[in-house]
Amino acid sequence: MRAVAVHEDEDRPRVIRIPKPEPAPGEVLVKILRVGIDGTDHHVIEGRHGEFPEDASTFVLGHEAVGVVADANGTEFAAGDVVVPTVRRPVGASNEYAERNELDMAPADAYVECGISGAQGFMAEYVTAPAEYLVPVPRSIAEYAFLVEPISNAEKAIDHAFASRSAFEWTPECATVLGNGPLGLLTLAVLERRFQRTYCVGRRDRPDPTIDVIERLGATYVDSRETAVSDLADEYEPMDLVYEATGYAKHAFETVDALAPNGVGALLGIPEAWTFDVDGGRLHRDLVMENKALIGSVNSSVPHFEAAIESLDSFPEWLPEALITGVYSPTSVEEAFDGDRGDVKVVVEFDCL
């Protein structure tokens, strides 16, 4: 069967042929429909994030997938069920995090990530997965359900952000998303349902399809070249929630300035080392005197996937179409991974329902 992989000696992915996998007991054989591409895939290809599976010279990419059950293999699934796989698997047979379905909270040595770090990904005609790592999806949203994985990351981060404010009565009204990439826009759509006023910070000129999405969602576009994140509170309003999806390290610190009293910043970007000046005294004081919080969040587990499916199902109909600007077949994988085409969200399509 065909798979999209990067070879250890190469710097771009290509189609390879590998044997069709056989499901082990407890595993399901899934026929892949679509696999989304995101910034993490590009970082994996560039060698900036993640690592090849042990002893592998080719690494199958892809962690945002949707497929149909081809062989339920005695599990609770039935052939034809539409499913989305979660990304993390335990190192070894199992561990305490896997047992309570919280691999998203496992330390680095307790998990691998399919298509990212230490385990083969989903960008192939077929994959196998233990039944407990497959989340059923309504057929009506199968086409877009590769978006469930990125949305699930937002659901988890928002869940943790709200939990951090649960020791008092928190009545947030406004939220800002830093970053107008696909994760930023999907998060904005999730936050639209919970906040009265939303903002999304980017650095693009009009006309731009992401600005169109932001405004069609009812949010305000903020150009960070005109308004620094630190100035959001003064220029617009102090934010109850700031969701950082840029990976720009200074945003973690500027987030503190942007927050209202009792506000929380959810950090999701994964920057590299970068030393710079901060007024650490002022930031520290401000965190304390205004009861602010910063929450780092990575990955997601089944409950977040379930919440994401509910969100995706409730999104306005035009949204997935507006986000998915590139649908490529595996044979066009070079174009699919060409980041310079101005695409918002790109997906590799193996099959249709």
Place this chain on the structure above:
Amino acid sequence: MRAVAVHEDEDRPRVIRIPKPEPAPGEVLVKILRVGIDGTDHHVIEGRHGEFPEDASTFVLGHEAVGVVADANGTEFAAGDVVVPTVRRPVGASNEYAERNELDMAPADAYVECGISGAQGFMAEYVTAPAEYLVPVPRSIAEYAFLVEPISNAEKAIDHAFASRSAFEWTPECATVLGNGPLGLLTLAVLERRFQRTYCVGRRDRPDPTIDVIERLGATYVDSRETAVSDLADEYEPMDLVYEATGYAKHAFETVDALAPNGVGALLGIPEAWTFDVDGGRLHRDLVMENKALIGSVNSSVPHFEAAIESLDSFPEWLPEALITGVYSPTSVEEAFDGDRGDVKVVVEFDCL
């Protein structure tokens, strides 16, 4: 009656004579027994924190108080009840934060703080307070109950720290307190009840009474001149909770290094502006990849005072005596505020039960 106050033209407190207050409807007249002195009092005296009440040229100090009800004035209290006052009061008659007893979460323009900012303090023979801001204390711990206010700050911060970890199964085992001042030591005693292993970071040479308290509590003393906070994880173990009570701004950032995956740093210090270099990229990445959190926390409300009373009542008997190294009468106020005497915790005693 006598009160201990600082005059706007002076840089040290002295005893003044002011009229005995009359309780307004809903207020209780409290005869003060003892009032603790902490770092905030020194910052107020130095003009580094807080501000005088409007139109006042003298500012009565003190926010860590215990007293007995002298005139219940028709409230639910009875004369002779031992009580501790909370510190914040609403600006104006009331506001939403006051109504739900969460003035600790109010923004800066919605509260004043008795003895700290905008309202006269408790270091006087008598004070009045609305009944809802008085918390009853068992007579058995009346002597030490001025410690309830500082402990309540720890209870709130710990409460918020645990809340921030409530969206997943968190089973913390070890905690570090940064700072071996009175708040640090009281916090350590609170954490001893919840954590299997505790550490306290200071910068003092042995023999030292605070190191004695740390070790008698069963905790490990860490000399920060030998082990930097950033090295705690390597030199000792990664910490599930770090509680910062130093006001040293770099500790807010070093806390991230000290944390275990899924750990939380509670920040309570109030540093001044100070710009320095940080590896913001690494810190940001580490917060995200290991699901870490930083929670700023200030002040406390009635539920935290109630938790503090329970904690104080459960502390080993030797602890308050070991902490309270100076008991001064109001006439010795100069010695009481002399920070160079090597005292751990100092209290001004107006009366005994």
